[in-house]
Amino acid sequence: MGVYVHIPFCAQKCYYCDFYSVVVSREDFTSLVGSYLVSLRQEALYYRDRWKDGHLESLFIGGGTPTVLPPEELAGLISWFLEELPFGAEPEVTVEANPQSLTAAGAKVLAEAGVNRISLGVQAFQNHLLEAIGRVHRAEQVKASVAALRQAGISNVNLDLMFGLPGQSQREWTETLESAIALEPSHLSCYGLILEEGTPLEKWVSAGLVEVPDDDLQAEMYETACRILKGAGYEHYEISNFALPARRSRHNLLYWRNQPFIGLGSGATGYIQNCRYRNIPDLWRYIQCWRAGSPAYEDAEHVSPEQEMDETMMVGMRLLEGVDEASFRHRYGVSFWDVYQAAIADLLDRGLVKYTEGRLRVTARGLFLENQVSQAFLR
Amino acid sequence: MGQKNIRNFCIIAHIDHGKSTLADRILEYTGAVSKREMSEQVLDSMDLERERGITIKLKAVRLTYKAKDGQEYILNLIDTPGHVDFSYEVSRSLAACEGALLVIDASQGIEAQTLANLYLALDHDLEIIPVINKIDLPNADPERVIRELEDNIGIPGEDAVLVSARTGVGIEDILETIVERIPPPQGDPEAPTRAMIFDSHYDQYRGAVAYARVVDGTIRVGEIIQMMSTGRQFEVTDLGVLAPNFVRVGALGPGDVGCIIASMKDVRDTRVGDTVTVASRPAAEALSGYRPAKPMVYCGLYPVINEEYTALRDALDKLQLNDAALTYEAESSAALGFGYRCGFLGLLHLEIVQERLEREFDLDLITTAPSVVYQVVLTDGTVKEVDNPSALPPVTKIDHIKEPYVKASIMVPDEFVGAVMDVCQDRRGIFVTMEYITPERARLEYELPLAEILMDFFDRLKSRTKGYASLDYEFLGYRESQVVKLDILLNGNPVDALSCIVHQDKALSRGRALAEKLKEVIPRQQFEVPIQAAIGNKIIARETVRALRKDVLAKCYGGDVSRKRKLLEKQKEGKKRMKSLGNVEVPQEAFMAILQVD
DSSP states (O other), X not given: OEEEEEEOBOSSOOTTOOSOOBOOOXXXXXXXXXXXXXXXXXXXXXXXXXXXXXXXXXXXXXXXXGGGSOXXXXXXXXXXXXXXXXXXXXXXXXXXXXXXXXXXXXXXXXXHHTXXXXXXXXXXXXXXXXXXXXXXXXXXXXXXXXXXXXXXTOOEEEEEEEESOTTOOHHHHHHHHHHHHHTOOSEEEEEEOOOOTTSHHHHHHHTTSSOXXXXXXXXXXXXXXXXXXXXXXXXXXXXXXXXXXXXXXXXXXXXXXXXOEEEESTTOEEEETTEEEEEOSOXXXXXXXXXXXXXXXXXXXXXXXXXXXXXXXXXXXXXXXXXXXXXXXXXXXXOHHHHSHHHHHHHHXXXXXXXXXXXXXXXXXXXXXXXXXXXXXXX | OOGGGEEEEEEEEOTTSSHXXXXXXXXXXXXXXXXXXXXXXXXXXXXXXXXXXXXXXXOEEEEEEEOTTSOEEEEEEEOOOOSGGGHHHHHHHHHTOSEEEEEEETTTXXXXXXXXXXXXXXXXXXXXXXXXXXXXXTTOOHHHHHHHIIIIIOOOGGGOEEOBTTTTBTHHHHHHHHHHHSOOOOOOTTSOOEEEEEEEEEETTTEEEEEEEEEESOEETTOEEEETXXXXXXXXXXXXXXXXXXXXXXXXXXXXXXXXXXXXOSGGGSOTTOXXXXXXXXXXXXXXXXXXXOOOEEEEEEESSGGGHHHHHHHHHHHHHTOTTOEEEEEEETTTEEEEEEEESSHHHHHHHHHHHHHHSOOOEEEOOOEEOEEEEETXXXXXXXXXXXXXXXXXXXXXXXXXXXXXXXXXXGXXXXXXXXXXXXXXXXEEEEEEEETTEEEEEEEEEHHHHHTTHHHHHHHHTTTOOEXXXXXXXXXXXXXXXXXXXXXXXXXXXXXXXXXXXXXXXXHHHHHHHHHHHXXXXXXXXXXXXXXTTEEEEEEEEOOOOOOOOOOOGGGOHHHHHHHHHHHHHHHHTSEEETXXXXXXXXXXXXXXXX
């Protein structure tokens, strides 16, 4: 059970990104941030009163770029959440950060507010690749940021890396992995680039102006990541995620185990009491709603028990540990063998999944074709 | 109003020369339709017609016009389809007229269909009024068009009327010329009744409605009429004219153009070209020119989802009520399951039917590659008509095969003559003749196998001539030809629905191109899929769809499970639209791939 807070501000929009965020001019920034933080607090209290799922174990501040907020503002918000919302003992408190927006002083303020995990958007260690995807930071800044975090006492650090970038070679990807490992992060996320509709990068690629590695090269890059990170002692525990022992992302595990979570902020999604909602991806309208005292979601969907089962399988199969038959039966009163008989038989037949130690999980082959596995569970 | 004040005319033109717009202007000018009621192009009623800018079904409109001589005239305007697939319907509508407006685009000049239609009109002894349209366009060159008319067709330039259907300039001149130059209908009101059906349509409440031109005698409400080709009889329940809305009349006499409603079940009771007579005093001889609609092109139509088979049959039943030329019979394919073998007048007709089935009846269809009808002469001397590659008898039983040929007439600017010859030669064309319409424009005549025309011929012609070529063709007859069956194997298994009949000399290149094309359209699957092209037992080409290595949504979007689910559902939906052949998923377009290869 966790809380996700969306901070939809950025210094510059990355070319591949389709998350909701805005680039705000310096003049408007202070007052807009002020109003937004008030709305966030209002929304938090609203959901607190409706939350019935027990203690919260994770707070995740994502974006956007949360660290474009002044460190004191961000720290103040986090302390307030930790105080006002029903967190259990030792929650995981993660903040997403950009290497260039993280100073030693800033890191210290955040640590003092209770932040114990930082997820750094590194993506690549070659400046020409960073430029090609519109990142504002430079490779050299990563090392300094990690050092600042260690100094501030934050040892749980994730580095986000991307492969399949425009013009990226297999060699550059290997270098990126090795540079990342050298910084001794506790966690690594390796995402293949997805060309999202409507993003500048997608337009350039479809117009033939920019070329990205084809699926085969992407597959090889992914293979490389799995091999190198395993060799460096990282456990591959989810399709795109690797962690040192006991350093898995507790927050993301909530998603992959299909657990409820509160989503706060413009553009955020949440899932409580079998209802999935999506907040208006428009900062100004979001603020307006809360000024009028009404929740700012634009889409809410009740999840039926059948659909919930499907989704539990769909996201659960992303984890290499797979889905536990006994837990599934305990949660839904039926075995997945009975619900998905034909689908599982087909997947077993195709060699995409295996059933071992009471768990259904992807095979090495299935890992690369995970969409086909997840799809099979949608009715 | 007497016969002498009736004028029956049609408008003929090359495609896009502005026929429909001109008809609209005439309707508007004579007050048949007010400007406010005008949605663009009144005569094209089906949505599809509007979108494609062509007229599929001709209709007749009755206009009243008070001429400068002070008299009132009835002008029956009969619209004609503008595509070679429907040339028989064109000929029937011409037969219902005494005159024709020959519309020519002032910037394009005479095109292949202009000439084809003109010759047809002359065959029917029609009075020709040349209309040079679009004179308001900046690149209009009416002088040139007049020269073309004089030099090639022998029509005096001063006979031409200059108009802009878009702005309305010249419309009155046209109407006056119609009254002056087109002769009134000659017909004997006392003779046994003869009326020619030039169009029909199916109405949900009234059954099939026949559009007919009365030549001799009279048809009255309450009379029993008889169709001379079938002998079938019906009682006339209603008669009317379209002005352009239905206006009831008690009788239709010589020269009249109107519709006959007589509880006829479907359009096969009202065959275009047939003669209607009155049963109590039948005519001895039918009007000349009737022939039943004969499909020239066949293809298989299969539902993507097998359960939609019945829905497909119901939809075809409904379309056939309104389309006498559409034929279909059940067939089954090892690859595609149950479907229908359908016959069409041509490729356009096929596309229209296919699109209507998908749009109006919401069906997901797989269309197999169109085929012409081959005449297979067996060793025992019998002849078998084959329109489906999989129905081709074993080679040992075949003495020889004949395929249909057409006479194609192609017009292009001088500089593209070479390109046209290349394309025709490449498509097994036999050069017949070439002539210059003007010093800059040539008309080439080729004899071509119809099968080659189906294969993307016109598109190729257009692309090689910067879009200038215009094409018209007519059926010539059957000729002996060295054709063979080309089979496609996926994963080692022959797929009957991908087989085609090709000329021996083309088999190797078509086989290779087809395998390559299939490699492009068949998505990568979990396993490698070999594609082979074969003639008999001989493999002539091989390609491989490599195995899919990666299919992952890398990121889970901040817990946005709904979004991930929707993406996966979409992917799954796409898969459902594919046909599973063994364990290979094949998309719909694969079955038409043969049309897109060289």
